[in-house]
Amino acid sequence: MTKKEFELYWKKCDNCGFLQHHSHIRCLNCKNEQFTKVEPSGKAKLISYTILKAPPMEFRDKNSYAIGIIEFENGIRLMGQIKEDANLESGMEVQFHYETICKDLDGREITTYIFEPAKQ
Incomplete structure (x- = not known):
């Protein structure tokens, strides 16, 4: 994809x-x-997040993962998965890239955007 x-x-x-x-x-x-x-523009910040401890079958290889609401400077808000090794804090600046996050139940790779703390 x-x-x-x-x-x-x-x-x-x-x-x-x-x-x-x-x-x-x-x-x-x-x-x-x-x-x-x-299109989303400007810096993006983490508004809120949660850690899911009971992931769906597609994420069966993960014990937990984070999702959050992200807001860009131009007002666009979206929800997305956050890199699992991130030390999360509401208000922190984040960036996104595209990554394979899991395989579906038929074994096909699922690729989407994922957020992580912005590099300073």
Whole structure:
């Protein structure tokens, strides 16, 4: 799989300015169908996180893993997995890259974005 398959972008409503995930056809706020594509930009920070101690079958090789809510400077928020060896703290700056995180139940590799503390 390529990075293009995991392109991160949101839609900003041209009518009311509401920012939403790109999968929606109409604005969730005003039902408008005209949007401007918005990509995450600027620094990203960890808003909140949790450690999952009972992962689903696809993560059977992990005892636990972290997921968090990340906010970029331009207002885009998303949830994603966080590198397991990270020393996590709300408010810390993070960055993302693409990585194979597990294999599905049929043995196919699952690749997606994953966050880790930003390099200083």
